[in-house]
Amino acid sequence: xxxxxxxxxxxxxxxxxxxxxxxxxxxxxxxSLGSAGPRPLKVGRRDLLALGVAGLLSGAAYxxxxxxxxxxxxxxxPGAQDEGEFADRCLRCLACVRACMTGCLEPAGREFGVDRxxxxxxxxxxxxxxxxxCGRACAKACPVGAIGLPPDREVxxxxxxxxxxxxxxxxxxxxxxxxxxxxxxxAIEPDGRGRPRxxxxxxxxxxxxxxxxxxxxxxxxxxxxxxxxxxSGGGGRRRGRL
Amino acid sequence: MRARKxxxxxxxxxTLHYTRRxxxxxxxxxxxxxxxxxxxxxxxxxxxxxxxxxxxxGALSAFMRASALLxxxxxxxxxxxxxxxxxxxxxxxxxxxxxxxxxxxxxxxxKRRMEGIRPRGxxxxxxxxGARRPRVKYxxxxxxxxxxxxxxxxxxxxxxxVIAHRSAVxxxxxxLPLLFLGxxxxxxxxxxxxxxxxxxxxxxxxxxxxxxxxxxREDKALLSLxxxxxxxxxxxxxxxxxxxxxxxxxxxxxSGRLLAFDCAxxxxxxxxxxxxxxxxxxxxGRRIAVSxxxxxxxxxxxxxxxxxxxxxxxxxxxxxxAGDGEQTRTKGPGRGG
Numbered sequence: 210x211x212x213x214x215x216x217x218x219x220x221x222x223x224x225x226x227x228x229x230x231x232x233x234x235x236x237x238x239x240x241s242l243g244s245a246g247p248r249p250l251k252v253g254r255r256d257l258l259a260l261g262v263a264g265l266l267s268g269a270a271y272x273x274x275x276x277x278x279x280x281x282x283x284x285x286x287p288g289a290q291d292e293g294e295f296a297d298r299c300l301r302c303l304a305c306v307r308a309c310m311t312g313c314l315e316p317a318g319r320e321f322g323v324d325r326x327x328x329x330x331x332x333x334x335x336x337x338x339x340x341x342x343c344g345r346a347c348a349k350a351c352p353v354g355a356i357g358l359p360p361d362r363e364v365x366x367x368x369x370x371x372x373x374x375x376x377x378x379x380x381x382x383x384x385x386x387x388x389x390x391x392x393x394x395x396a397i398e399p400d401g402r403g404r405p406r407x408x409x410x411x412x413x414x415x416x417x418x419x420x421x422x423x424x425x426x427x428x429x430x431x432x433x434x435x436x437x438x439x440x441s442g443g444g445g446r447r448r449g450r451l
Numbered sequence: 452m453r454a455r456k457x458x459x460x461x462x463x464x465x466t467l468h469y470t471r472r473x474x475x476x477x478x479x480x481x482x483x484x485x486x487x488x489x490x491x492x493x494x495x496x497x498x499x500x501x502x503x504x505x506x507x508x509g510a511l512s513a514f515m516r517a518s519a520l521l522x523x524x525x526x527x528x529x530x531x532x533x534x535x536x537x538x539x540x541x542x543x544x545x546x547x548x549x550x551x552x553x554x555x556x557x558x559x560x561x562k563r564r565m566e567g568i569r570p571r572g573x574x575x576x577x578x579x580x581g582a583r584r585p586r587v588k589y590x591x592x593x594x595x596x597x598x599x600x601x602x603x604x605x606x607x608x609x610x611x612x613v614i615a616h617r618s619a620v621x622x623x624x625x626x627l628p629l630l631f632l633g634x635x636x637x638x639x640x641x642x643x644x645x646x647x648x649x650x651x652x653x654x655x656x657x658x659x660x661x662x663x664x665x666x667x668r669e670d671k672a673l674l675s676l677x678x679x680x681x682x683x684x685x686x687x688x689x690x691x692x693x694x695x696x697x698x699x700x701x702x703x704x705x706s707g708r709l710l711a712f713d714c715a716x717x718x719x720x721x722x723x724x725x726x727x728x729x730x731x732x733x734x735x736g737r738r739i740a741v742s743x744x745x746x747x748x749x750x751x752x753x754x755x756x757x758x759x760x761x762x763x764x765x766x767x768x769x770x771x772x773a774g775d776g777e778q779t780r781t782k783g784p785g786r787g788g
Contacts (some may be wrong), residue, residue, distance in 0.1 A: 250583050255696075258641055259587035259649035266608050266630075293602070300509050301607035303620040304500060310491035316626075327607060327617065346491055352503035353513035 276322030282433045283321055284331035284414065286314060286347040287340035287364045288357045292434070298355040301327040305347035305356060311336035313416065314347065331366060333416025333432050340364055340415070367414030367432040369397065369407045370439055375429035378404045388418035388430050397430075405430070409438075467718045467732075467740045471542070475549040482546040486619040502546065505529050506612040508653050512599050533660040535667065536674035541647055541654050542695075542715025547611040547634070548647050552694055554638040588648075588655035595652050609652050648695045648713060658712040669708040670736030674716050677738075680706040682729040684746045689730065692723030700730070708733075 286305055289295045306314045306329050313336040316327045329347070331338055341361050348356040369388075373379040378386065388405050389397045396411035397418055407430075414432045422428035433439070488497040503509060510526035529540060541548050595605055607613055608630070618628035634646055647654050669675045678700065690701040699711035700720050718740055721730040725744035732740040 250585060253584055255641070255645070255649055256585055256587055258645070259591075262637060262646075262650055263587060263591050263609075267605060270605075270608060297602045297604055298513060299604070299607075300503075300512070300610065300613045302503055302509075302613045302616040304489060304503060304616065307486065307489045307620045307623065308491060308493065316621075343491065344493070346493055349493065350489055350500070352500065352506070353509055 270323050270326075274319050274323035274326045276324075277320035281320075281332075282367070282431070282437055283317060283325060284333070284367050284416075284432060284434060286329055286331055286356050287338055287366050288345065288348050288359050290355055290357060292436075295355050296324050296328060298353050299328045300353055300355075302352065303327070303329070304350040304352060305329045308346040308350035310343035310346055311339050313338050331416065333419040334428070335420075337417040337420045338366060338415045340366075340413075364413055365435060366416070367434045368409050368412050368438045369414065369418050369430050369432050371405055371407060372429045372431065375424050375427065376405065377424060377429070379429075385423065387421050387423055391417045391421045393417065465722075468722055471717055474543050475552070478544045479546045479549045482615065483619055486616055487623065490623075500616065501525065502612050503616060506610065506653065507656055508595075508606055508610050509613065511596070512604060512606055530657075530660050532673065533657045534664040536664075536672055537661040537676075537714055537716050538654065538657040538712065539674055539716045540657055541651075542717035545611055545615075545647070545653075547615040547631075548644070548715075550615075551634065551638045551646060552643050554635060554643045556642050557639075586649075586655075588650055588652060589659070591650065592652040592655040592659075606652075609650070611647075611651055611653050642696060644694045644696065647715075648697075654713075661714075662712045665710050665712070667708075669733045672708060673734060675708040675733050676700070676711070676714055676716055676718070676721070677731050677733045678703060678706055678709050679729050679731075680704060682726050682748065684726045684729070684748050686725060686746070688723040688725060689720030692719045694719055 283292075285292070285295055286309075290298065301316075303316060306316060313331055313333065314329045315332050315335060317325050317330040319326050321328075321330070345356075345358055348358045371379065371388075376385075377383040382402075384403060386397075386399055386403065386405060389399055393415070394411050394413055396408050396413070397405050398408060400406050414435075416432050418430045419428045419432050422430050482502050485497055485500045485502065488494045489500060505525040505528070507526040507530050510523045514523060533540065591609065595609060598605060607617075614630055614634070618631035621628040621631075637646055638644075664672070667675075669677050680703070685701070687701050690696075690698045693700065694717060695713060695715055697711050697713055697720075699714070700709060703709060703711075716732065718732050721732060721740055721742045724730045724742035726746040726748070727743055728741055730742040731738045
C-alpha cells in the first residue's frame with residue numbers, strides 16, 4: 210500500500226468532497242463521508258430496541274424492586290461508609306460477598322428496594338462478623354472504597370437488642386445466657402435475675418449473640434443498625450422481623 | 452501481480468481470528484480466576500480484581516462522590532490506551548463481551564447488518580445517500596453520568612464489568628444471575644454484540660475516548676484499522692463479518708486509518724476481506740495483519756465483474772440492484788454527478 214494509492218480516493222469522493230465535522234454520537238464520521246447535503250437522522254429498529262432494553266431494565270428495576278418497610282434491618286459490612294453514601298457508591302459487584310471469611314455477607318434481597326437491591330448485607334443469621342480476624346477482607350476487595358478501613362475499636366456495625374417477649378430468660382425465667390457467653394466484648398451482661406442486658410457502648414454489632422441465640426425460629430437478640438435500635442426492650446415494639 | 456493460493460489465504464485468515472479468541476478466552480479465564488480467588492483467604496498474588504479497577508465508569512462514579520482520591524490509575528490507563536488506539540477493550544478483553552460473542556446469531560439477522568451501507572455501483576460510486584442514526588448508548592451514558600451526583604447509581608444495571616463480576620459471584624454462590632441470562636437472551640434475539648454496540652455505557656465511553664483520539668494518524672496510533680480504498684472491491688464482506696455490525700468499513704470512501712469509533716479493532720473484517728491489502732491492522736505504522744485474497748479492483752476501479760468471489764455479498768433488497776452491472780452503471784453516475 211503506497212501513499213499515492215492511499216490518496217487516490219475514488220468512490221464517494223466524487224459524490225461528496227468534504228467531510229463534515231462529526232462527533233461520536235453521529236453515524237458515519239471520519240472515513241464514511243455523507244452524501245451531498247446533510248444526511249438525514251433515521252431512527253432504526255436497533256435504536257428502538259436499544260432504547261427499549263435500557264428503558265425496560267431501569268423501568269423493571271424501579272417497578273419491581275419496591276422497598277418493603279417491614280423488611281429485616283439492613284446491616285452493612287464493618288467500616289462501611291454511612292448508609293446514604295454507601296448506597297450511592299456501591300457498584301453491587303459482590304466482591305465483598307465473595308471475599309468474606311465467615312460468609313456473613315449476602316446480596317440484599319428485593320425487599321430492600323431498588324436503591325439497595327444486591328448491595329452487600331451483613332446477616333448475622335448466616336455467621337458472625339470476624340472483622341478483627343479476617344483483616345477486613347471485604348474492605349480490601351471493594352473496588353470503589355465504599356467500605357472503609359477504620360481501626361478495629363471504631364467499628365460499629367450495629368447494636369444488639371434483646372426482644373424481651375421472645376427471650377426465654379426474660380419471658381419464661383429460664384436459665385439461658387448463651388448470648389452472654391458468646392459475646393467477645395462483654396457487651397451482654399446478666400442483670401440481677403440472670404437475664405441478658407446489652408451494654409450498648411461496648412457492642413460492636415458483630416452478630417455473635419444473634420447467631421447463637423437458641424430461640425426458634427427467630428432469634429430473641431437481634432442486631433440493628435445504630436440508628437434503628439428500638440428504644441426499649443420488647444413489649445411488642447419490635448421494629449423488624451427476621 | 453501476486454497470486455496467492457486459497458489455502459494459503461485461509462491459513463492466514465485463521466491466524467488473527469484464533470489469536471483474538473485465545474486472547475479473549477485468556478482474559479475471561481483471568482477474570483473468572485480473579486473472581487474465584489477473591490474468596491477467603493486472600494491470595495498472596497491475586498490481591499485485587501484488576502478488571503474492577505480498570506473500569507473507568509466505576510472509577511468515575513467513585514471519583515464523583517469520593518472525598519479521597521481513589522487509586523484511579525488503571526482506569527486512566529485504559530482510557531489513555533483507548534485514546535491512542537480505539538475501543539480494543541471490547542473486542543479483545545471485556546469478559547462479558549467475550550461470552551456474548553460466543554452466542555450464535557440467527558441467520559436472518561445477517562441481512563439487517565447491511566442496512567447501514569450505502570449502495571454502490573460496480574465502479575464504487577455511491578447510489579443513495581445514507582442516513583445517520585441516533586446512538587442510544589451515548590444518551591444512556593450521559594443519563595447515567597448526570598444521575599450520579601444525584602445519588603442515583605444505575606451502573607449496577609449497565610456496567611458490563613460489574614454485571615460480569617456479580618454474575619460470576621452469583622454462579623459461585625449458587626444463585627441465578629438473572630441479568631446475565633437476560634443478556635444472553637438478548638444476544639440470541641438481536642445479535643451477539645447488540646448489547647455492546649447499542650446499549651453498553653462503558654462501550655460508549657470507550658468509543659468517545661477513541662473519538663477524542665481521532666486526530667492520530669496510523670503511525671502514531673497504537674492500534675488502528677487501515678483501509679486502502681484503491682484495493683477495495685466493495686464486496687461488503689467486511690460488514691457481514693463484523694461482530695459489531697459496523698458498516699463504516701465497507702461504506703467509507705477514504706483510505707488511511709478508519710475512524711469508526713465503534714470499531715473494536717477485532718480484525719474480523721480483515722479476515723473476511725477477499726481483496727489483497729485492502730484492510731490491515733497497523734500498530735504505530737507497522738502492519739501486524741493484512742487482508743489477503745484473489746480480488747483486485749478492475750482497471751476502471753470498483754470490483755471486477757468476472758470474478759464471482761469478489762462480487763457484492765449484501766443481501767438487503769436495496770442492494771440487489773447494486774450487484775447488477777447494467778443497472779448500476781446507468782444509475783451510478785446519474786445520482787453521483
